[in-house]
Amino acid sequence: MKSPSIILIIFSFMFFSCSDITEHEEIVEKEEKIVDWKNLDLSKDWIAGSRNSIGVNSDNLAFGLSNIYQLLDLYSIGIVYRGKLITEDYFVGNKESLYQTYSVTKSVLSALYGHIIDKNILTDESLKIGDIITIEDETKSSITINHLLTMTSGIGDDISYIQKSNPISYILNKDLIFDPGTWWQYTSAGTHLLSGIFTKITNQSAEEYAKQYVFPELGITNFLWQKDISGNSNGGYGLQLRLRDMLKFGHLFLQDGKTANGQILSSKWTNRSTDKLVNFSSTFGYGYLWWINISNGQPIYYAVGYGGQYIIVDESRALVIAVTSSAGSSAQYRNQLLDLIFSNLINSFDKVSS
Numbered sequence: 243m244k245s246p247s248i249i250l251i252i253f254s255f256m257f258f259s260c261s262d263i264t265e266h267e268e269i270v271e272k273e274e275k276i277v278d279w280k281n282l283d284l285s286k287d288w289i290a291g292s293r294n295s296i297g298v299n300s301d302n303l304a305f306g307l308s309n310i311y312q313l314l315d316l317y318s319i320g321i322v323y324r325g326k327l328i329t330e331d332y333f334v335g336n337k338e339s340l341y342q343t344y345s346v347t348k349s350v351l352s353a354l355y356g357h358i359i360d361k362n363i364l365t366d367e368s369l370k371i372g373d374i375i376t377i378e379d380e381t382k383s384s385i386t387i388n389h390l391l392t393m394t395s396g397i398g399d400d401i402s403y404i405q406k407s408n409p410i411s412y413i414l415n416k417d418l419i420f421d422p423g424t425w426w427q428y429t430s431a432g433t434h435l436l437s438g439i440f441t442k443i444t445n446q447s448a449e450e451y452a453k454q455y456v457f458p459e460l461g462i463t464n465f466l467w468q469k470d471i472s473g474n475s476n477g478g479y480g481l482q483l484r485l486r487d488m489l490k491f492g493h494l495f496l497q498d499g500k501t502a503n504g505q506i507l508s509s510k511w512t513n514r515s516t517d518k519l520v521n522f523s524s525t526f527g528y529g530y531l532w533w534i535n536i537s538n539g540q541p542i543y544y545a546v547g548y549g550g551q552y553i554i555v556d557e558s559r560a561l562v563i564a565v566t567s568s569a570g571s572s573a574q575y576r577n578q579l580l581d582l583i584f585s586n587l588i589n590s591f592d593k594v595s596s
Contacts, residue, residue: 279325279560283502284490285461291326297592298323306586307331313579315550315571317341318485322493322562323591330485334568340466340482341566344547347467347481348433350491352391352531354440354448356499356511357456364443367391367530374439375410382414385422390436391530392520396420397432401478409470410438426520426528430478433531434470437477448475459506460490479548488564492553495543496562516543516555537584540593550576554583559591 277289294300307329310316318341321329335341358364364387371390372383381396389395396418403409413431420427441447446454449467457465465487468480475481483491495516499507515530518541522528525536532543544554550567563583567575 277325280497281500281502282325282493282497284494284497285459285501285503287461288322288327288486288489289325291323291328293328295323295326295328297594298328299590299592302586303329303590306582306590309586310579310582313575315568315575316579317566317568318564319566320485320489320564321587322489324560324594325493327486327489332485335566337486338464338484340464340484341488341551342547342569343481343483343488343545343551343566344479344549344569345430346483346488346545346547346551346553347477347479348430348531349545349553350452350481351433351437351440351448351475351477352515353491353494353507353511354451354456355387355391355436355530356507356515358440358444358451360505360508360511371435371439374442377414379414381418381421387436387439389422390432390439391515392426392528393429393432393531394423394426394520395429395432395435396422396425396427397429397435398427399429400431403431403434404468404470404476404478404480407471409472409474410435426522434474434477438472438474440477441474447473448477456506459501459503460487460494462487462490485564485566488553488566489562492545492555492562492564495555496557496560516541535584537588542584542588550579552580552583554588556588556591558593559588560594561588561591563587 293303317334318332319329359366367387369387370383371385377383385395397413398416398419403412406412413435437448444451464484466482468476470476494506495512498509499505499512516532517529518527518534520528527534533546535542540558542554542556544552546552549569550571552565554563
């Protein structure tokens with residue numbers, strides 16, 4: 243028979259252990275609540291989180307990540323959930339490395355157009371490009387900013403423009419493949435024309451404008467943006483960013499265009515640009531240089547770059563995922579990666595109350 247003193251010791255151990263657990267859970271919950279993920283100061287560094295945070299199925303997340311880590315072309319992956327950086331892993335490079343984002347550049351250029359419209363530098367996206375630059379061809383002159391943002395301009399895809407002596411003229415001298423607004427065609431040439439028009443409107447390249455007005459609000463100080471011979475930022479694929487800064491850009495949209503220091507983009511613009519404006523199917527479409535996927539009734543929008551560069555935003559879960567990959571990655575790699583992200587990683591996180 244156990245002595246009363248032993249029973250008392252055991253009972254005391256159980257009492258204090260349970261108290262410690264309860265106290266720990268209260269601290270974790272309290273810590274979760276103090277992060278206002280809808281109003282983060284994005285100019286500051288990320289708050290570190292845990293994969294065991296409230297709302298995270300840690301086993302499911304670990305399983306998904308372990309499968310992604312086996313993909314040989316993966317360079318880096320970062321996950322922010324409810325305003326906290328819970329995953330940041332590098333297989334090529336480190337947190338200070340600049341990654342070539344390729345066509346993720348297009349989504350950043352789209353945001354800059356939102357900024358100049360919000361500031362009334364540009365009236366709206368319905369403006370015809372013939373009202374900004376001289377174009378003799380009447381049909382080409384009728385192309386609008388909206389057409390270029392939605393890739394419905396009729397300009398064909400041609401990435402060799404960056405090597406030309408006059409890239410904008412080179413693009414405009416080519417025949418349209420359809421009348422503006424009648425069809426959809428992915429085109430880096432069209433978004434480089436958009437960059438050239440941006441320079442014309444603002445008297446600054448997209449790089450210069452972003453550096454002065456937008457990137458400081460996101461704490462983005464280390465980046466590179468390729469220019470053409472005329473000084474226009476490469477609108478199709480020329481931006482290099484850190485993984486953490488890719489996450490910042492995605493989180494700006496999760497926060498409806500604002501940071502703790504104020505509104506960077508209007509919520510009207512962030513909502514419009516990530517809406518399914520061009521319908522490919524009932525669940526898949528395109529916005530203002532963003533891809534849109536409807537998953538389980540919820541829209542998930544993402545910026546996509548050649549080779550497997552992604553910024554993925556799921557507002558229903560307060561979730562942002564950024565991925566960088568080898569430019570030489572295979573289609574099989576990219577399909578496997580996206581399947582693991584959409585079928586496993588995203589479902590590892592609880593939805594947030596609206």
